[in-house]
Amino acid sequence: xxxxxxxxxxxxxxxxxxxxxxxxxxxxxxxxxxxxxxxxxxxxxxxxxxxxxxxxxxxxxxxxxxxxxxxxxxxxxxxxxxxxxxxxxxxxxxxxxxxxxxxxxxxxxxxxxxxxxxxxxxxxxxxxxxxxxxxxxxxxxxxxxxxxxxxxxxxxx
Numbered sequence: 001x002x003x004x005x006x007x008x009x010x011x012x013x014x015x016x017x018x019x020x021x022x023x024x025x026x027x028x029x030x031x032x033x034x035x036x037x038x039x040x041x042x043x044x045x046x047x048x049x050x051x052x053x054x055x056x057x058x059x060x061x062x063x064x065x066x067x068x069x070x071x072x073x074x075x076x077x078x079x080x081x082x083x084x085x086x087x088x089x090x091x092x093x094x095x096x097x098x099x100x101x102x103x104x105x106x107x108x109x110x111x112x113x114x115x116x117x118x119x120x121x122x123x124x125x126x127x128x129x130x131x132x133x134x135x136x137x138x139x140x141x142x143x144x145x146x147x148x149x150x151x152x153x154x155x156x157x
Contacts, residue, residue: 001069002046003141004037005030005078005108006128008055013138013157014040014129021142021155026069028143030108030126031078034061053078053108066100070145075100079107079125090118097121104143104150113139115152124152 002024004014018024018040027046029037031053041048052061064077075096082092084107093105097119104122112134113127126141127134135156142153 001026001028001143003028003106003126003143004129005126006032006111006131007036008033008130009036010130011036011039016157017129017140017155018044028067028076028106030076030106031056032108034059049076051076051078054080066102072145072150073102074104074106075102076106079109084109090123093123094119094121113154115154122150122152126154
């Protein structure tokens with residue numbers, strides 16, 4: 001599955017990412033212009049799960065969603081409600097993971113890519129496909145579900 005966040009209305013790199021990613025069965029969009037995720041799905045025919053971020057003013061939709069695939073549970077959230085820009089946010093994300101019985105938390109908001117395992121939970125932020133803060137190149141993620149678990153990849157355009 002392809003994972004995007006913080007697209008902010010700019011989809012050029014997201015479409016480029018989908019072309020280079022190979023076969024994708026699902027798009028996750030972790031907010032800030034969650035409607036961009038829906039546009040990607042509409043134009044590619046790929047199923048989409050998208051949640052609202054702090055810049056998705058007045059839009060309907062969920063702030064968090066549990067995504068179940070091949071027996072694996074993932075919490076999809078933007079992360080602003082968990083305070084992911086604060087040092088203590090890891091604890092908030094891990095608590096949310098335990099509370100929801102998930103093995104991965106996909107989030108955005110920071111515009112910085114992260115793929116780390118902590119306390120048995122994958123914390124995965126694809127960074128920003130439009131406005132990266134960790135490098136000059138936009139980033140997105142790929143999550144591969146296998147019999148052993150969820151394998152994360154951070155990709156750059």
